[in-house]
Amino acid sequence: MWDFIVRYWLEFVFGIIVAALSAAYGHLAKKFKAERAKNAAIENGLRGILRIQILDTYDKCISEDRTISVSRKDAISSIYQSYVALGNGRTDDTIKNLYEEIMQMHII
Numbered sequence: 299m300w301d302f303i304v305r306y307w308l309e310f311v312f313g314i315i316v317a318a319l320s321a322a323y324g325h326l327a328k329k330f331k332a333e334r335a336k337n338a339a340i341e342n343g344l345r346g347i348l349r350i351q352i353l354d355t356y357d358k359c360i361s362e363d364r365t366i367s368v369s370r371k372d373a374i375s376s377i378y379q380s381y382v383a384l385g386n387g388r389t390d391d392t393i394k395n396l397y398e399e400i401m402q403m404h405i406i
Contacts, residue, residue, distance in 0.1 A: 345384040365406045378397045
C-alpha cells in the first residue's frame with residue numbers, strides 16, 4: 299500500500315513541476331518576443347533620427363557655401379558610424395553619399 303502511495307505521489311509531484319516549468323517557459327518566451335519587438339522599434343526610431351540629423355547637416359552645409367566646422371564634421375562622423383551600426387546590414391546609398399560629400403567639404 300505504501301509503495302502505491304509513494305509511487306503515484308512522486309509522479310503527481312513531478313507532473314506539477316513539469317507543468318509549472320512549461321508555463322514559466324511559455325511566459326518567458328512571450329515576454330522575450332515582446333521585448334525583441336520593442337527593441338527593434340527603438341532601433342528603427344533612433345536610426346531615423348540619426349538619418350534626419352545627417353540630412354539636416356548636409357542641407358545646412360550646402361547653404362553655407364559647402365563648408366563645415368571641425369566639430370560638426372567630427373559629430374557627423376560619429377553619427378554616421380552609429381547609423382551604420384544600427385543598420386542591421388542594410389545599406390543606404392543616399393546617406394552614404396551625403397556622408398562622403400560632407401567629409402569632402404571645406405573646413406572653416
